[in-house]
Amino acid sequence: DPHTHLLTTTGILDSKFGFSIETGDAEIAIEKAIAQPSLNTEGLHFHLGSPIFELEPYSEAIDYVLEFAARMRKKFGLELKKFSPGGGFAVGYVTNILPPGMGEYASEIVTAIRSACDRYGLDEPELIVEPGRAIVGRSGVAVYTVGGIKTIPEVRTYVSVDGGMGDNIRPALYESEYAVVPVDRPLAERNHTVTVAGKFCESGDVLARDVDLPEPETGELLALPASGAYCLMMASNYNMQTRPAVVLVNQGTSRLIRRRETYKDLLASSIDFD
Numbered sequence: 001d002p003h004t005h006l007l008t009t010t011g012i013l014d015s016k017f018g019f020s021i022e023t024g025d026a027e028i029a030i031e032k033a034i035a036q037p038s039l040n041t042e043g044l045h046f047h048l049g050s051p052i053f054e055l056e057p058y059s060e061a062i063d064y065v066l067e068f069a070a071r072m073r074k075k076f077g078l079e080l081k082k083f084s085p086g087g088g089f090a091v092g093y094v095t096n097i098l099p100p101g102m103g104e105y106a107s108e109i110v111t112a113i114r115s116a117c118d119r120y121g122l123d124e125p126e127l128i129v130e131p132g133r134a135i136v137g138r139s140g141v142a143v144y145t146v147g148g149i150k151t152i153p154e155v156r157t158y159v160s161v162d163g164g165m166g167d168n169i170r171p172a173l174y175e176s177e178y179a180v181v182p183v184d185r186p187l188a189e190r191n192h193t194v195t196v197a198g199k200f201c202e203s204g205d206v207l208a209r210d211v212d213l214p215e216p217e218t219g220e221l222l223a224l225p226a227s228g229a230y231c232l233m234m235a236s237n238y239n240m241q242t243r244p245a246v247v248l249v250n251q252g253t254s255r256l257i258r259r260r261e262t263y264k265d266l267l268a269s270s271i272d273f274d
């Protein structure tokens with residue numbers, strides 16, 4: 001169990017993904033795959049979920065799957081040429097929860113594979129890794145403009161912005177957390193606890209709950225760092241809203257690489273009828 005959110009975990013028994021070793025499905029899958037003349041069964045893969053802030057789930061799963069590989073070699077002659085422990089390497093979203101470094105993930109994985117191969121008498125397979133988030137997560141920054149501000153005395157202050165679950169579904173879908181940075185005054189004293197709410201017509205459309213900021217002002221820009229993975233690629237036209245523009249920034253220069261959507265874009269696939 002990689003101890004990530006229930007909706008982003010895959011390495012547990014109760015999952016719609018994969019073939020379970022525990023139920024015997026994986027064994028049946030290997031037997032069938034090896035018997036198929038049109039398939040080359042070159043190795044095994046697993047993906048535990050994402051983001052995984054711990055190292056142990058990788059070594060535990062590697063040992064479990066390589067022990068299974070050794071059994072499958074004995075039973076069906078499986079040759080483990082390739083092996084992938086998937087992706088799931090975490091990035092820092094909030095300042096107080098930092099992920100292990102890439103070197104730490106690598107060393108945990110390689111050490112676990114070497115010792116399991118040794119333990120179960122396997123040749124070391126070619127290692128394949130599948131990082132997604134760790135490559136692009138921190139390369140994207142979402143920038144929003146503050147609109148209305150609603151203060152409910154003794155309860156909460158909602159700061160509405162001009163985006164939300166349409167461009168970043170993660171907080172609404174699985175309670176992901178983000179840091180929020182006031183773009184024009186990043187170092188100002190953060191003496192107000194507020195909730196940054198999206199513009200979409202759902203109470204669950206909240207981008208960041210109970211974050212500390214300087215007193216928010218309508219019209220100012222708020223940035224959510226680490227928005228490069230699983231945000232725009234999972235964006236939608238929820239409530240028939242248009243998706244934002246994308247600007248590439250590099251060494252002090254910037255270039256528009258995707259224009260803002262228009263209402264005309266939303267109707268582009270509609271077919272005229274009489």
Ligand SMILES: Cc1ncc(COP(=O)(O)O)c(C=O)c1O
Nearest residue numbers: 047050087088089130131132133
């Ligand atoms: C099979 C598989 N491998 C790798 C990944 C990438 O995960 P991450 O972006 O967390 O590294 C995913 C993401 O869903 C996946 O399903």
